[in-house]
Amino acid sequence: MxxxxxxxxxxxxxxxxxxxxxxxxxxxxxxxxxxxxxxxxxxxxxxxxxxxxxxxxxxxxxxxxxxxxxxxxxxxxxxxxxxxxxxxxxxxxxxxxxxxxxxxxxxxxxxxxxxxxxxxxxxxxxxxxxxxxxxxxxxxxxxxxxxxxxxxxxxxxxxxxxxxxxxxxxxxxxxxxxxxxxxxxxxxxxxxxxxxxxxxxxxxxxxxxxxxxxxxxxxxxxxxxxxxxxxxxxxxxxxxxxxxxxxxxxxxxxxxxxxxxxxxxxxxxxxxxxxxxxxxxxxxxxxxxxxxxxWIEEIRKTIGELPEHKKNKYEQDYGLPPADIEVLLSSPALAAFFEESLKLYDKPKVLANWLMGDISAYLNEHKKGIEELNFQPAKLVEMLQLIDKGTISGKIAKTVLVEVLDSGKSVQDVIKEKGLTQVSDAGELLKIIKEVIKSNPAQVEQYRSGKKAVIGFLVGQVMKASKGRANPKLANELLAKELGS
Ligand SMILES: [Zn+2]
Structure with missing residues (x-):
């Protein structure tokens, strides 16, 4: 050239x-x-x-x-x-x-x-x-x-x-x-x-x-x-x-x-x-x-906010990075979904992560737009609030989400039907923890000799044994206590 x-x-x-x-x-x-x-x-x-x-x-x-x-x-x-x-x-x-x-x-x-x-x-x-x-x-x-x-x-x-x-x-x-x-x-x-x-x-x-x-x-x-x-x-x-x-x-x-x-x-x-x-x-x-x-003025009023304005708002008011903004503005329906959700749940980055991640992946896989699903902002927000409350884990939420998107059912119904509630009951968790400690003596030994990072592995075993339902924060605390740190 x-x-x-x-x-x-x-x-x-x-x-x-x-x-x-x-x-x-x-x-x-x-x-x-x-x-x-x-x-x-x-x-x-x-x-x-x-x-x-x-x-x-x-x-x-x-x-x-x-x-x-x-x-x-x-x-x-x-x-x-x-x-x-x-x-x-x-x-x-x-x-x-x-x-x-x-x-x-x-x-x-x-x-x-x-x-x-x-x-x-x-x-x-x-x-x-x-x-x-x-x-x-x-x-x-x-x-x-x-x-x-x-x-x-x-x-x-x-x-x-x-x-x-x-x-x-x-x-x-x-x-x-x-x-x-x-x-x-x-x-x-x-x-x-x-x-x-x-x-x-x-x-x-x-x-x-x-x-x-x-x-x-x-x-x-x-x-x-x-x-x-x-x-x-x-x-x-x-x-x-x-x-x-x-x-x-x-x-x-x-x-x-x-x-x-x-x-x-x-x-x-x-x-x-x-x-x-x-x-x-x-x-x-x-x-x-x-x-x-x-008539021209009437038409002007139906146009609404243009992507360029939204882009500035997402950047300045919601602090979203450019990659998130690009995905959210890729379809008017997705942008509208995000904004509706934001009215109910004031964490723009959390919403953007779900919309860009699991929800976009689902839409791509099924070659659908979000407006074609029986899925409303209130459903997403309900799910996020249940994560915040500890009722379900973030990991389980991914399973719940796919089921909700597939069936069009409510978040509560899916959780109840599939028995996906997070285990936050200390007694129930302790049983699992004791099992994990028993079957991983080498890692327990390492932990006790000062290699504290190995607790991550043990928490992972607890999550696995509970099929992802254990409350990870509580599992971590109980494990540490049980191992005598
Ligand atoms: Zn004709």
């Missing part, structure tokens, strides 16, 4: 996010993923003559929510246009998209790379409909396939395009931008934002310029980046290709390049000369979008 030090990289991103609505943007068809091909279609989304589109209000609401979150100005008037092109996945031969007058403009997203915070400008957010999907037979792409079939289920699925300013200066920043955006879109519940499934997609414009030069270099557009890693890899590859080209006295050609995930190379798709003229004109069948100020 020696060649890179001469140049500064300039990257801008165009992101397509599928909005979480039940129905499509201009008709009542379902947006459900994975349905049989061409079952979620109707005359509107397949462009039959004489039909009229009707804008889905929820689509506008979700886009406004995003605009507010990304610090954009929601425009008082935005207009849909027809983007004309001919391709089999587009039954109308035009895509309805906002063009000259987008829904929102001029915001920013704050990213963090290696501890440095930076604001990346957002140029605009606009709405559009998705196209259909071509399914190629016998090959991955149209080239070399025997036949291509088209599935119109995706036609008319609502998309929100977010365009960033060319403020990104490295592939790493581009990846951070995508990750931060994903987190935010999921947090405000406007998009499930899964790059691998295509509900969040991104194209990038990338150019190089000599350090210190204000004028941008010639850019290329990179497509087909299907994961966060893919974004970084594709841009690193393209950055290197451009640097080598410039170093050898060559010129970058403005073109669209396709990232091949297998070879990790970018390949030319089409040059500027072949670029489409989309003959945009205003869509005559739709009225302009004119959201009232009252």
């Amino acid at each position: 020696l060649a890179m030090s001469k140049y500064e990289t300039v990257i801008g991103l165009e992101i397509h996010a599928q909005l979480l609505t039940e129905s499509k943007i201009f008709c009542g068809c379902s947006t459900k993923f994975g349905a049989k091909p061409n079952t979620n279609i109707c005359p509107v989304c397949t462009g039959q003559p004489g039909v009229l589109p009707v804008l889905n209000k929820k689509v506008v609401l979700l886009a406004i929510k995003t605009a507010i979150t990304l610090n954009c100005k929601v425009e008082p008037r935005s207009v849909f246009a027809r983007k004309n092109y001919f391709y089999p996945d587009l039954p109308k031969d035009y895509q309805i998209s906002q063009y000259e007058l987008p829904l929102a403009t001029g915001g920013y997203l704050e990213i963090e790379v290696e501890g440095n915070k930076k604001r990346i400008g957002i140029t605009r957010i606009h709405l559009e409909e998705d196209a259909g999907k071509l399914v190629h037979q016998g090959a991955e792409r149209i080239m070399g396939s025997e036949a291509s079939l088209v599935d119109y289920n995706r036609t008319g699925v609502p998309l929100m395009e977010i365009v960033s300013e060319p403020d990104i200066r490295s592939p790493q920043e581009a990846k951070a931008f995508m990750e931060t955006l994903q987190h935010l879109l999921q947090f405000i519940k406007v998009c499930d934002a899964k790059m691998e499934e295509g509900s969040l997609r991104c194209d990038a414009n990338i150019s190089l310029r000599p350090k210190g030069q204000a004028k941008f270099g010639t850019k290329t557009e990179v497509k087909n980046m299907n994961s966060f890693r893919g974004v970084q890899q594709a841009l690193e590859t393209e950055q290197k290709r451009q640097a080598e080209l410039l170093d050898s006295g060559g010129k970058v050609i403005q073109e669209t390049r396709y990232f091949d995930d297998q070879t990790k190379q970018t390949k030319s798709m089409r040059s500027k000369e072949e670029a489409h003229d989309y003959r945009y004109f205003p869509e005559p069948d739709l009225v302009p979008v004119e959201p009232s100020q009252e």
Whole structure:
């Protein structure tokens, strides 16, 4: 990467996010993923003559929510246009998209790379409909396939395009931008934002310029980046290709390049000369979008606290370390669960440990979100209070927890049914202790000759004999007394 030090990289991103609505943007068809091909279609989304589109209000609401979150100005008037092109996945031969007058403009997203915070400008957010999907037979792409079939289920699925300013200066920043955006879109519940499934997609414009030069270099557009890693890899590859080209006295050609995930190379798709003229004109069948100020304010109130604010609060008010905060904020439901629990149990670190440890492990294993379980903050808190009181040990609590999560039963019921109460009865414990002393004479001898640390081993034997139910603190005290220290 020696060649890179001469140049500064300039990257801008165009992101397509599928909005979480039940129905499509201009008709009542379902947006459900994975349905049989061409079952979620109707005359509107397949462009039959004489039909009229009707804008889905929820689509506008979700886009406004995003605009507010990304610090954009929601425009008082935005207009849909027809983007004309001919391709089999587009039954109308035009895509309805906002063009000259987008829904929102001029915001920013704050990213963090290696501890440095930076604001990346957002140029605009606009709405559009998705196209259909071509399914190629016998090959991955149209080239070399025997036949291509088209599935119109995706036609008319609502998309929100977010365009960033060319403020990104490295592939790493581009990846951070995508990750931060994903987190935010999921947090405000406007998009499930899964790059691998295509509900969040991104194209990038990338150019190089000599350090210190204000004028941008010639850019290329990179497509087909299907994961966060893919974004970084594709841009690193393209950055290197451009640097080598410039170093050898060559010129970058403005073109669209396709990232091949297998070879990790970018390949030319089409040059500027072949670029489409989309003959945009205003869509005559739709009225302009004119959201009232009252509605925008109403939407603003539903957003709640954003991850960035929560992060500061968790750090400063609750004293949690960054690793804990990252896990807790990884899902809005988990963050809400933590905050609800905290109202009932004022030990943030203890709560965070359980949520990050055993509970997250359980969720990962069962591929579930905490909101999908019959498990409420009150249950977790009840369990923690029983540990504090000494009714159950921390170790037994782990068993109790899994049983509670599996069965949805109450903590008390599980403890009673399984006989998991901690043994805090001195008489009962003493019986076990005497047994342990009898069967471990060597360790007892060591202890008595001054090697006090061996008591840990003996306590362990007591725990084992009691099947983890012995109160460890009491066991320790009684053992020490029995051994005559
Ligand atoms: Zn339809």
